[in-house]
Amino acid sequence: MIAEHLKAGFTNCVLSFLRKGHARFGLEIPAIRVNVAPEGYAATADEVLDRLEYLIEKGLAEEVPKVMAQADRAFKITDAGRRYLDEHNL
Numbered sequence: 001m002i003a004e005h006l007k008a009g010f011t012n013c014v015l016s017f018l019r020k021g022h023a024r025f026g027l028e029i030p031a032i033r034v035n036v037a038p039e040g041y042a043a044t045a046d047e048v049l050d051r052l053e054y055l056i057e058k059g060l061a062e063e064v065p066k067v068m069a070q071a072d073r074a075f076k077i078t079d080a081g082r083r084y085l086d087e088h089n090l
Contacts, residue, residue: 002047010041012090014051018061018077019085026064026074060084
């Protein structure tokens, strides 16, 4: 479980990985979980989804429309998300 005082750093880590991953078709939650773990965040799928939904609400990320099962949800960074990371030197 990600402690409340670590959520801002975890959120920035997720957003940074979305930028680094820059997959055309977005990144799925399992890939995001694996890539934030080396940064010290042993997050559950639900915790990653919570942060992704927060980033979507803020306009910093978006869900990529999928024609497959909802279990294959994928996400990517928006232009606003890139600007946010640049402005905060992340």
